Structure formats: structure tokens, C-alpha cells
Amino acid sequence: xxxxxxxxxxxxxxxxxxxxxxxxxxxxxxxxxxxxxxxxxxxxxxxxxxxxxxxxxxxxxxxxxxxxxxxxxxxxxxxxxxxxxxxxxxxxxxxxxxxxxxxxxxxxxxxxxxxxxxxxxxxxxxxxxxxxxxxxxxxxxxxxxxxxxxxxxxxxxxxxxxxxxxxxxxxxxxxxxxxxxxxxxxxxxxxxxxxxxxxxxxxxxxxxxxxxxxxxxxxxxxxxxxxxxxxxxxxxxxxxxxxxxxxxxxxxxxxxxxxxxxxxxxxxxxxxxxxxxxxxxxxxxxxxxxxxxxxxxxxxxxxxxxxxxxxxxxxxxxxxxxxxxxxxxxxxxxxxxxxxxxxxxxxxxxxxxxxxxxxxxxxxxxxxxxxxxxxxxxxxxxxxxxx
Numbered sequence: 001x002x003x004x005x006x007x008x009x010x011x012x013x014x015x016x017x018x019x020x021x022x023x024x025x026x027x028x029x030x031x032x033x034x035x036x037x038x039x040x041x042x043x044x045x046x047x048x049x050x051x052x053x054x055x056x057x058x059x060x061x062x063x064x065x066x067x068x069x070x071x072x073x074x075x076x077x078x079x080x081x082x083x084x085x086x087x088x089x090x091x092x093x094x095x096x097x098x099x100x101x102x103x104x105x106x107x108x109x110x111x112x113x114x115x116x117x118x119x120x121x122x123x124x125x126x127x128x129x130x131x132x133x134x135x136x137x138x139x140x141x142x143x144x145x146x147x148x149x150x151x152x153x154x155x156x157x158x159x160x161x162x163x164x165x166x167x168x169x170x171x172x173x174x175x176x177x178x179x180x181x182x183x184x185x186x187x188x189x190x191x192x193x194x195x196x197x198x199x200x201x202x203x204x205x206x207x208x209x210x211x212x213x214x215x216x217x218x219x220x221x222x223x224x225x226x227x228x229x230x231x232x233x234x235x236x237x238x239x240x241x242x243x244x245x246x247x248x249x250x251x252x253x254x255x256x257x258x259x260x261x262x263x264x265x266x267x268x269x270x271x272x273x274x275x276x277x278x279x280x281x282x283x284x285x286x287x288x289x290x291x292x293x294x295x296x297x298x299x300x301x302x303x304x305x306x307x308x309x310x311x312x313x314x315x316x317x318x319x320x321x322x323x324x325x326x327x328x329x330x331x332x333x334x335x336x337x338x339x340x341x342x343x344x345x346x347x348x349x350x351x352x353x354x355x356x357x358x359x360x361x362x363x364x365x366x367x368x369x370x371x372x373x374x375x376x377x378x379x380x381x382x383x384x385x386x387x
Contacts, residue, residue, distance in 0.1 A: 002247075002252060003050075003147065003151060003241075003245040003247065003252070004047055004050045004051045004147060005047055006247055006251065006252065007046075007050070007246075007247065007275060007278070008043050008046030008047045008050065009043060010272075010275050010313060011043070011046060011275055011278060011279055011283055012039045012042055012043045012046075013313065014310075014311035014312065014313055014315075015039060015310075015311060016308040016309060016310050016311055017308060017309050017311055017358075018306065018307075018308050019306075019307050019308060019309060020303065020305035020306050020307050021303050021305060021306050023365065025299055025303065025306075028298045028299055029294070029295060029298040029299065031298070032079075032294060032297055032298035033294070033298075036079060036081070036082050036294065036297075037082070038082070038294065041057060041082045041084055042057070042283075042287060044084045045057050045084045045126075045128045046128060046130075046283075048084065048086050048128075049128040049129055049130035049144065050130040050131070050146075050147045051130070051146060051147070051148075052086055052087060052130070052146055053087075053129070053130050053131065053142060053144035053145040053146045054086070054087065054127065054128065054129055054130065054142040054143070054144040055084060055085065055086050055127075055128045055130075056084075056085050056086075056090060056110075056125050056126060056127050056128065057082055057083065057084055057085075057125070057126040057128070057290065058082070058083040058084075058085055058090070058120065058124060058125055059079060059082060059124045059125070059126065059290065059293055060079065060080045060081040060082065060083065061074060061078050061079055061080060061124070061293070062078075062080055065118070065119070065120045065121065065124060066109070066118075066119040066120065066121055067121055068121050068123045069121065069123040069124050069293075071289065071292045071293055071296065072296075074292075074293050074296040074297055075296065075297075075300055076296075076297060076298070076299065076300035077297060078293070078296060078297045079293055079294060079297040082290075085112075087142065088113065089112065089113055090110050090111065090112050090113060090120070090125075091110065091111050091112075091113065091141070092106075092107030092110055092140070092141025092142065093107055093108065093109050093110065093111050093119075093141070094107060094108040094109065095107065095108070095139050095141065096108050103122055105139070106122060106141075107122060107141045108122070109121060109122065110122065110125050123289070126286065126287065126289060126290050127142075127286075128286060129142075129143060129144040130144050130145070130146065130147055131144055131145050131146065131147045131149065131150060132144055133145050147245075150244065151241070151244055151245065154237075154240050154241045154244050155241060157237055157240075158234075158237040158238060158240070158241050161233060161234055161237045162234065162237075165227075165230055165234060168225055168227070168230075171225055172224060172225050172227075173222065173223070173224050173225075174222070174223045174224075175220070175221075175222055176220070176221040176222065176223055177199075177214065177218055177219065177220050177221075178218065178219035178220075178221075179218055180217055180218075182195075202214060238253055246271070246274060247271065248267040248268055248270075248271050249267070250267065250268065251268065251271060268314070269314060272312075272313040272314050275313055276310060276313065279310045280310070284310075321359050324357070324359075325357075325359060328353055328357075332346065332349075332350050332353075351367055355367070
């Protein structure tokens with residue numbers, strides 16, 4: 001479950017920043033995302049795709065579902081709903097075999113289960129693929145398989161090792177008592193009952209006096225298992241699972257990094273870089289048609305200047321953020337004192353840096369509303385000097 005859930009959750013956790021439009025338009029888009037459950041639906045579709053191989057989001061805009069949806073005609077409030085569906089809910093039909101077609105190798109239409117006469121045009125369906133099948137022997141319209149198909153052996157091996165270690169704990173300490181004529185005494189029910197009663201009394205005495213009290217002719221010994229090395233075996237199995245899932249051990253298993261001075265920060269950064277690659281290469285293009293509809297449904301149209309950037313997954317601590325700001329301010333001061341950069345250019349550069357880093361809430365609005373007057377970096381005027 002964690003292997004399936006963690007990457008999709010991280011893909012939408014910090015979401016994205018809308019650029020090129022004013023704050024009122026950003027608020028409208030965010031409100032539309034909330035109304036449609038946009039991030040939750042995308043996360044659910046990604047999880048189901050990893051779990052089952054594929055999933056789809058059905059765009060509900062009203063009208064005849066069998067006809068192509070013209071994105072340009074979507075007006076404010078045009079999206080009525082978004083539905084996340086799996087192979088159990090909808091089926092692809094008729095492969096497009098025209099290599100010159102934009103939908104080559106994709107289904108010509110989709111049919112909801114139990115509604116054989118209902119057709120849904122592909123333009124209304126956004127398909128998500130979990131683990132792509134590199135070589136398809138038979139077209140099924142989906143093209144993906146469950147992540148469990150490649151993870152099964154590693155997961156089962158890890159589970160088997162954990163189960164074996166758990167079973168060994170029951171045998172960690174075993175008392176061994178040698179008795180004379182044991183088999184002869186067990187040959188009769190009376191002898192067996194006496195033996196059971198005898199050791200019930202022995203265990204009672206052991207609990208009371210914390211000592212094993214036995215007959216002088218009996219021999220007592222104790223066998224303990226050596227668990228040395230089992231931890232290493234389990235750790236190797238856990239690491240293999242993490243490697244195949246492409247999730248750091250610290251993130252998947254919730255454990256600290258191993259090794260001297262190890263923090264796991266490097267592994268986490270590599271993982272976040274991989275998530276960013278998935279956002280840019282896979283998720284962004286996949287939801288692009290859905291975004292176009294959603295922007296129009298929120299604003300009634302799509303501004304040409306609108307674009308977005310994925311927010312960073314790695315969040316700096318307050319100490320790290322303060323260090324960055326201090327270094328930035330010192331660099332700006334040094335450039336101002338050196339005279340290497342014109343004042344007006346340096347002011348714009350500092351403004352851009354403050355806004356882009358996002359460490360100062362409301363900075364962009366404050367700059368927009370501020371009067372056009374020189375900042376501290378600019379040289380004072382003669383009147384200011386006289387005053």
C-alpha cells in the first residue's frame with residue numbers, strides 16, 4: 001500500500017504555482033480545483049494506475065458523450081464533475097490503426113461497464129498508466145500493468161524473511177530435560193498423566209523460587225538460538241524492496257539512515273528529483289487537456305499568459321531559509337557597493353529573487369502596490385542629502 005500510495009501523494013503534495021495572471025484569477029482557479037476535488041482526483045487516479053496498471057478520469061461537461069469535446073467551447077462552470085474509473089468501470093473499444101492519426105494505437109471510443117450501447121469519446125477520457133508494458137503481445141487499449149507484477153518477488157521474499165524471524169522467536173529459548181525410562185512411562189496413560197502432573201509442579205516451583213527443581217537422576221539443559229546476522233539479512237531484503245520501488249528506505253520504512261553520519265538527505269533529494277521528473281515528463285503532459293478544460297471552467301477562458309511551475313518538494317527549515325536570505329542580502333549589498341551592476345537592474349534582480357523564493361508572504365503584491373521610488377540601494381538625491 002505504501003509503495004503504491006507514496007509517489008502519487010508526493011506528486012500532488014506541494015502542487016504548483018500559477019504564473020502570468022493576477023491574484024483574482026488565481027483565486028478563481030483554486031476555488032474551481034476545490035469544487036472539483038482536482039488534486040484528490042488526480043492523486044486517486046495515479047494510485048489506482050500504480051495498483052491496477054491503469055485508470056482514467058472521465059470529464060463530465062454535459063452534452064452528448066459520444067461526440068468530441070471542443071475544449072475551446074468550455075465556459076465558466078463547464079465541468080460538472082470528474083470521475084475516476086478503473087478497468088472494472090470502463091472499457092476501451094476498437095484500436096485506431098491509422099499511423100497518421102493523433103490517436104494512433106489508442107481506442108476509438110470507451111464504453112462504461114453494464115452500458116454496452118453508451119459510447120464515450122476519447123477526448124473526454126484522460127488515461128493514466130502505472131507501469132507501462134514495453135512489449136504488448138495483444139492490444140487491450142490500456143497498455144499498463146500493476147506495479148505488483150515487478151515487485152511481487154521482492155515483497156514476498158521480504159515477507160518470508162520477516163515471518164521466519166518471527167517464527168524463530170518462539171524457539172529462541174528451549175528447555176531440554178533428559179529423563180530415564182521416558183518412553184516406558186509414556187507407553188501407558190497413567191504414566192503420561194503422572195509425567196504431565198510432575199512437570200506442571202516443576203513449572204510452578206520454577207515460577208515461585210525462580211529455579212528449576214528436578215530429580216537427581218534427571219538432566220537439565222537449555223538451548224538458545226543465535227540471532228546474529230538476521231538483522232543484516234532483513235535489512236538487505238528491505239533495501240531491495242525500496243530500490244525496486246524507487247523510494248528511499250527512510251521514506252518507505254520510516255527508519256533512520258544507516259551508517260556513520262548518515263542522514264538520508266541525499267537519498268531523499270534524489271527521490272524528490274525523480275518525483276519532479278515524473279511531474280514534468282509524465283503527469284504534466286497527461287493532465288494538460290484536463291488543465292485546459294479546468295482553466296476555462298474556472299475563468300470562462302484561458303489567458304495566453306497563464307502558465308505554472310511545480311512547487312519544490314524539499315522544504316527548507318527556518319534556519320536554512322534564514323541562511324539563504326542572509327546570503328542573498330549580503331550578495332546584493334556587495335554588488336551595490338562594487339558598482340558592477342546598475343542600480344535599476346539590481347533593484348529588479350533583488351525584487352525577482354525575493355518573489356521567486358517565496359519566503360516573504362505578499363511580496364509580489366507589495367511590490368505591485370509600492371510607489372515608484374528609489375530603494376535603499378539607490379544613491380540619495382541632493383534634496384535627500386540636504387534634508
